[in-house]
Amino acid sequence: MASTTIIFSCFIFFLLCTSHAANHTQANFLNCFLEATGGSSSSPSKIYTPNTTSFSTLFRSSVQNLRFLSSGAETPSFIILPSVDHDSQAAVLCGRRHGIRLRVRSGGHDYEGLSYVSFSSTDGPFAVVDLSGLRSIEVNAADHTAWVGAGATLGEVYYNVAAASPTAGFPAGICPTVGVGGHISGGGIGSLQRKYGLAADNVVDVRLVNAEGELLTRETMGEDLFWAIRGGGAANFGIVVAYKLRLVPVPPKLTVFSVSRTLGQGATRLLHSWQSIAPRLADDLWIRALVIAIGEAPVNRTIQATFQGLFLGPRRATLAAIKKSFPELRVRAEDCNEVSWVESTLYFDGRALNNTRALLNRRPAFNSSFKAKSDFVREPISEKAWEGIWKVMMEGEEEPLEMIFEPWGGRLWEIEDDAIAFPHRKGNLYNIQYFMRWFETEAAVTARHLRWMRRLYDYMTPHVSSNPRAAYLNYKDIDLGISTEEGRTSYKEASAWGRRYFLHNFEKLAKVKARVDPENYFWNEQGIPPYTA
Numbered sequence: 001m002a003s004t005t006i007i008f009s010c011f012i013f014f015l016l017c018t019s020h021a022a023n024h025t026q027a028n029f030l031n032c033f034l035e036a037t038g039g040s041s042s043s044p045s046k047i048y049t050p051n052t053t054s055f056s057t058l059f060r061s062s063v064q065n066l067r068f069l070s071s072g073a074e075t076p077s078f079i080i081l082p083s084v085d086h087d088s089q090a091a092v093l094c095g096r097r098h099g100i101r102l103r104v105r106s107g108g109h110d111y112e113g114l115s116y117v118s119f120s121s122t123d124g125p126f127a128v129v130d131l132s133g134l135r136s137i138e139v140n141a142a143d144h145t146a147w148v149g150a151g152a153t154l155g156e157v158y159y160n161v162a163a164a165s166p167t168a169g170f171p172a173g174i175c176p177t178v179g180v181g182g183h184i185s186g187g188g189i190g191s192l193q194r195k196y197g198l199a200a201d202n203v204v205d206v207r208l209v210n211a212e213g214e215l216l217t218r219e220t221m222g223e224d225l226f227w228a229i230r231g232g233g234a235a236n237f238g239i240v241v242a243y244k245l246r247l248v249p250v251p252p253k254l255t256v257f258s259v260s261r262t263l264g265q266g267a268t269r270l271l272h273s274w275q276s277i278a279p280r281l282a283d284d285l286w287i288r289a290l291v292i293a294i295g296e297a298p299v300n301r302t303i304q305a306t307f308q309g310l311f312l313g314p315r316r317a318t319l320a321a322i323k324k325s326f327p328e329l330r331v332r333a334e335d336c337n338e339v340s341w342v343e344s345t346l347y348f349d350g351r352a353l354n355n356t357r358a359l360l361n362r363r364p365a366f367n368s369s370f371k372a373k374s375d376f377v378r379e380p381i382s383e384k385a386w387e388g389i390w391k392v393m394m395e396g397e398e399e400p401l402e403m404i405f406e407p408w409g410g411r412l413w414e415i416e417d418d419a420i421a422f423p424h425r426k427g428n429l430y431n432i433q434y435f436m437r438w439f440e441t442e443a444a445v446t447a448r449h450l451r452w453m454r455r456l457y458d459y460m461t462p463h464v465s466s467n468p469r470a471a472y473l474n475y476k477d478i479d480l481g482i483s484t485e486e487g488r489t490s491y492k493e494a495s496a497w498g499r500r501y502f503l504h505n506f507e508k509l510a511k512v513k514a515r516v517d518p519e520n521y522f523w524n525e526q527g528i529p530p531y532t533a
């Protein structure tokens with residue numbers, strides 16, 4: 001009887017204490033941050049809690065994948081909106097002192113929402129550090145460099161680089177609302193990659209807040225950490241507040257083109273040839289392919305392959321280059337547009353070429369949900385195998401699944417596979433992205449789409465890279481595995497995704513992690529844990 005009472009009172013005491021402690025943690029974190037940044041709780045301009053009126057607007061402002069607003073995942077207890085580098089340092093120092101983890105968000109395009117929600121089963125409160133206020137872009141045209149705040153979007157970078165110099169560009173992704181913070185630290189593939197490599201190949205310096213709250217540059221962080229954040233995912237190592245980019249030369253006049261072919265027009269044979277030709281073209285010619293199923297089943301159902309290209313020169317030279325190396329594509333003069341580099345970025349985003357200011361629009365282009373997966377292909381897929389793949393794609397009635405094929409070769413084959421953390425180089429012909437977008441919000445619709453996408457991915461197994469089946473970090477895919485035990489992922493567990501995203505660079509990444517964040521403060525569900533042999 002007595003012992004029951006004791007246990008019972010202990011239980012009550014435990015409840016009181018823990019709820020008190022949880023409140024304390026959050027209040028202490030808030031006060032710590034306000035003190036460190038000179039703010040006051042009556043006018044919080046840099047830290048927001050769910051009882052601040054603008055919290056939910058701010059939370060949703062850059063969410064690209066709406067399914068994570070209703071997935072049951074944990075949402076943040078705080079959003080921090082830094083306006084100077086020091087604010088990120090305060091977030092780390094106060095977070096570590098009071099047991100609040102951070103998620104870092106720049107453009108909010110994370111495919112699995114991991115920059116703003118948590119699937120942790122241990123339920124600790126966390127804060128989102130949203131860098132959208134840190135987006136100054138200082139172009140030094142004479143020096144061919146630019147310092148860019150991590151919260152800038154690719155569109156803002158393209159616009160400002162072009163405004164500073166008509167013959168400077170930067171090699172990065174297609175979608176202008178993508179944030180440089182996540183994009184560059186994961187690699188960054190785009191239309192200039194065959195000539196100049198990935199976005200991450202063109203970073204020359206960085207300012208990063210580490211797990212000790214220190215603000216480091218390339219010189220003070222050590223080359224191993226600078227290596228790791230270029231392709232290894234900066235979220236594992238700290239908060240990037242700015243990158244210094246190397247700008248690349250572009251001619252004043254480039255040519256963009258697009259041609260589409262259905263099955264009846266020889267799409268299969270053309271794509272089959274593309275696999276071997278596109279990676280071996282001269283590096284000033286980039287041709288990617290996008291494949292979708294179109295038309296009503298059964299009679300009009302077909303596959304459409306669209307070949308989109310960029311040539312670093314005028315139309316006449318473009319036509320000559322294609323005639324020489326890929327004549328069966330039959331590109332005509334009227335399929336081509338002569339544009340400036342910045343106009344080419346609008347073209348591939350499907351926008352009017354005369355409105356470069358559209359690049360400054362940070363709002364998501366769609367209110368939708370999506371799912372993607374990725375593969376690398378090392379041997380051409382046979383025509384017969386393509387026919388089987390089309391059959392599977394055409395079975396999906398209303399499922400607008402798209403396959404996007406990005407050619408490798410050129411500079412991507414020249415750079416060593418351990419030069420930076422991004423490992424997918426020589427030996428790869430192209431990357432595949434499976435991408436599907438939908439507008440319905442019902443859980444059942446989402447589940448059906450996810451099932452369909454996984455089915456196609458399984459079907460592709462014999463045709464793509466294996467041991468491991470490689471994947472691209474920026475097309476994050478939690479189907480590869482996740483850990484939900486906050487802060488406690490083991491190296492072995494993380495190998496499930498780590499070896500696929502980083503191949504042989506995974507071990508070195510985990511060793512860098514052990515040096516710079518041995519307690520794994522910068523944890524996430526698909527993170528890199530410290531290596532402990």
Ligand SMILES: Cc1cc2nc3c(=O)[nH]c(=O)nc-3n(C[C@H](O)[C@H](O)[C@H](O)COP(=O)(O)OP(=O)(O)OC[C@H]3O[C@@H](n4cnc5c(N)ncnc54)[C@H](O)[C@@H]3O)c2cc1C
Nearest residue numbers: 106107108109110115173174175179181182183189235240
């Ligand atoms: C519509 C669309 C088009 C895309 N097109 C391309 C493309 O052409 N080429 C390509 O390579 N990729 C493309 N992507 C993928 C894109 O590169 C990744 O989703 C990228 O990680 C997004 O970066 P973000 O800053 O917008 O995302 P966020 O969601 O803000 O962040 C993504 C990840 O990076 C971390 N992170 C963000 N900022 C920082 C920081 N400052 N410091 C440390 N960690 C940080 C986050 O914690 C998270 O883990 C596209 C994505 C979408 C949705």
Ligand SMILES: *[C@@H]1O[C@H](CO)[C@@H](O)[C@H](O)[C@H]1NC(C)=O
Nearest residue numbers: 018019020022023024026027
């Ligand atoms: C303290 O925590 C309890 C339980 O989690 C919650 O109901 C209450 O609103 C919190 N109080 C404050 C001031 O945050």
Ligand SMILES: *[C@@H]1O[C@H](CO)[C@@H](O)[C@H](O)[C@H]1NC(C)=O
Nearest residue numbers: 026027030041049050051052
């Ligand atoms: C809600 O706002 C008040 C001040 O307006 C603040 O003191 C309190 O800590 C906030 N609650 C939470 C849970 O952050």
Ligand SMILES: *[C@@H]1O[C@H](CO)[C@@H](O)[C@H](O)[C@H]1NC(C)=O
Nearest residue numbers: 294295296297298299300301
């Ligand atoms: C196929 O397309 C043609 C031309 O667009 C159209 O007239 C016809 O009705 C379609 N057939 C079916 C079965 O959808």
Ligand SMILES: *[C@@H]1O[C@H](CO)[C@@H](O)[C@H](O)[C@H]1NC(C)=O
Nearest residue numbers: 351352353354355356357358
């Ligand atoms: C771009 O061109 C379209 C059609 O030619 C026109 O309606 C629009 O006003 C133009 N926009 C700008 C910014 O010039």
Ligand SMILES: *[C@@H]1O[C@H](CO)[C@@H](O)[C@H](O)[C@H]1NC(C)=O
Nearest residue numbers: 060066363364365366367368
């Ligand atoms: C998405 O929804 C928001 C809020 O409802 C709205 O302001 C915005 O215009 C919508 N965007 C698009 C592209 O439909």
